Amino acid sequence: MVGVFKENRMSRMQRKMGRFPQSQHSPQVVLLVYHWSSKESEHDLLVHKAVSKWTAEEVVLWLEQLGPWTSPYRERFLSERVNGRLLLTLTEEEFSKSPYTIENSSHRRAILMELERVKALGVKPPQNLWEYKAVNPGRSLFLLYALKSSPRLGLLYLYLFDYTDTFLPFIHTICPLQEDSSRENIITKLLDLKEPTWKQWREFLVKYSFLPYQLIAEFAWDWLEVHYWTSRFLIINAMLLSVLELFSFWRIWSRSELKTVPQRMWSHFWKVSTQGLFVAMFWPLIPQFVCNCLFYWALYFNPIINIDLVVKEIRRLETQVL
Numbered sequence: 319m320v321g322v323f324k325e326n327r328m329s330r331m332q333r334k335m336g337r338f339p340q341s342q343h344s345p346q347v348v349l350l351v352y353h354w355s356s357k358e359s360e361h362d363l364l365v366h367k368a369v370s371k372w373t374a375e376e377v378v379l380w381l382e383q384l385g386p387w388t389s390p391y392r393e394r395f396l397s398e399r400v401n402g403r404l405l406l407t408l409t410e411e412e413f414s415k416s417p418y419t420i421e422n423s424s425h426r427r428a429i430l431m432e433l434e435r436v437k438a439l440g441v442k443p444p445q446n447l448w449e450y451k452a453v454n455p456g457r458s459l460f461l462l463y464a465l466k467s468s469p470r471l472g473l474l475y476l477y478l479f480d481y482t483d484t485f486l487p488f489i490h491t492i493c494p495l496q497e498d499s500s501r502e503n504i505i506t507k508l509l510d511l512k513e514p515t516w517k518q519w520r521e522f523l524v525k526y527s528f529l530p531y532q533l534i535a536e537f538a539w540d541w542l543e544v545h546y547w548t549s550r551f552l553i554i555n556a557m558l559l560s561v562l563e564l565f566s567f568w569r570i571w572s573r574s575e576l577k578t579v580p581q582r583m584w585s586h587f588w589k590v591s592t593q594g595l596f597v598a599m600f601w602p603l604i605p606q607f608v609c610n611c612l613f614y615w616a617l618y619f620n621p622i623i624n625i626d627l628v629v630k631e632i633r634r635l636e637t638q639v640l
Contacts, residue, residue: 372402469530
């Protein structure tokens with residue numbers, strides 16, 4: 319809900335921007351984006367607020383985020399005024415009886431599994447981009463730029479340092495198991511992710527090697543219902559970056575510079591690693607205003623810049639052909 323709400327605000331802002339020349343209003347655009355992004359929302363509060371202090375409305379908000387399959391249970395939780403303290407005491411047996419009457423066993427297991435996560439963390443775990451940014455502002459900024467400038471190293475970072483919380487959901491989303499299973503079984507699988515199979519690893523490694531930006535586009539596509547406009551920006555940007563990478567390989571091939579590829583890869587690795595280390599060292603000193611500006615610039619305005627770069631590369635190619 320909040321993702322769509324924020325997207326609608328963003329779309330309204332973009333329509334207003336379209337009436338003026340962008341070059342004359344860049345500072346105003348940045349300030350508007352920061353003002354829009356800095357407002358607290360219910361979802362942002364839940365990832366920081368102890369579950370024992372949740373109100374009945376916040377418990378329902380948490381329940382709704384598990385998926386549309388929870389809609390029949392919304393009124394039952396509200397009528398019982400289930401707050402955070404009461405939620406922590408509920409068991410599967412109580413969920414199966416009146417007044418909750420959750421007859422579907424898969425739904426009960428899914429709710430209990432997510433409840434166990436809440437109990438372990440003490441707060442609501444992040445379940446969308448905005449919540450992840452609220453909990454991990456530094457990492458989200460780093461990943462956004464790493465996946466843009468070096469998707470292979472960015473995904474390798476997730477595998478090495480954020481395997482359970484981020485990489486596992488990522489690989490299960492972009493390389494799902496092709497099994498005949500019911501909708502209820504899918505619900506429990508998404509909440510209790512197992513180790514990827516060899517078939518999943520094979521599909522992932524092929525795309526990782528040759529089409530890394532496609533992995534990001536597929537992941538964004540899966541989140542269209544949650545992040546309507548943001549997912550589209552990510553998909554378009556991934557397509558543009560794929561084209562730019564293709565042009566880079568073509569330029570190396572046409573100039574017979576294949577021997578320089580290892581040196582280029584090492585220089586790129588060193589550059590990205592140095593930048594990441596620099597940001598990690600000085601992160602506590604960077605104002606939040608600057609971080610938010612960088613985050614939303616990379617998220618929403620880089621695709622516009624990349625369109626111009628693609629057009630220039632096409633014109634350059636046409637000139638060489640002629």
